[in-house]
Amino acid sequence: MLKFLSYPISFLFYLSFICALLVFHVGQWVGFNFFGYKGHKKAVDALNWTLLKILHILGTRFSFTIEDNIPKNVPLIIVCNHQTTWDIPPIIWHLRKLHPAFIAKKELGKGIPSISYNLTHGASVLIDRKKPKEATQQIIKIGQYAAKNNRSVVIFPEGTRSKDGTPKPFKERGLKTLFEQMPAGYVLPITVENSWKLQRYGLFPMGLGVHLKHRVHRAIKISDYTQQELITVVEQIITKSIRVK
Numbered sequence: 001m002l003k004f005l006s007y008p009i010s011f012l013f014y015l016s017f018i019c020a021l022l023v024f025h026v027g028q029w030v031g032f033n034f035f036g037y038k039g040h041k042k043a044v045d046a047l048n049w050t051l052l053k054i055l056h057i058l059g060t061r062f063s064f065t066i067e068d069n070i071p072k073n074v075p076l077i078i079v080c081n082h083q084t085t086w087d088i089p090p091i092i093w094h095l096r097k098l099h100p101a102f103i104a105k106k107e108l109g110k111g112i113p114s115i116s117y118n119l120t121h122g123a124s125v126l127i128d129r130k131k132p133k134e135a136t137q138q139i140i141k142i143g144q145y146a147a148k149n150n151r152s153v154v155i156f157p158e159g160t161r162s163k164d165g166t167p168k169p170f171k172e173r174g175l176k177t178l179f180e181q182m183p184a185g186y187v188l189p190i191t192v193e194n195s196w197k198l199q200r201y202g203l204f205p206m207g208l209g210v211h212l213k214h215r216v217h218r219a220i221k222i223s224d225y226t227q228q229e230l231i232t233v234v235e236q237i238i239t240k241s242i243r244v245k
Contacts, residue, residue: 006205013057020050025113048092059209064094068218075146075185077178082156083195090214098152143181165196167239176227186219189234191241
């Protein structure tokens, strides 16, 4: 019954979603071309606030918990498990003061209103997973940018989405590359729960009544650990909080 009900509600959701992407694509273009980085960022922040409101159409509830004060004026590596695209808007909106930039797959860089524009005109980088050397160079680039400007980089080290919420082992290359570029920085682990339930049936229809949870854990100073120790600690912190149902 709930799945049947989700068909008309999902249609309304996607109609609103597409309209938001089109409107804010124009907003980003205007912001970037007339006001530079700040104008573009304001449009991106507004887009993601709007997406959170649109998710309410599906009966989605949100919890965004920050366990401790986040260090200021330092570079940050935001490390997060990955379940769906809907992991991202709460991070961009609630952590907007950290100026989060993303390491994303190159396929997202073309053809998607608002999303592709943001990834190609903001501080984010696009990587080709089939070309690891080129991908590493892009990660070095964004790491150096964050270190120089005391900003944040978001990385999903599982490498792909978990379709049922079960965490996948972390891939280490990208994390180690960022550690090397940001030795004075911190890692900010985030656990996402229940995002996968929004797409439990696939892209259509959407799941209804999901309680999407983000838990931001205490920041960890990179220089306090060896690279391998830090990856192990961060992975354990993130995955132990995931309850798959």
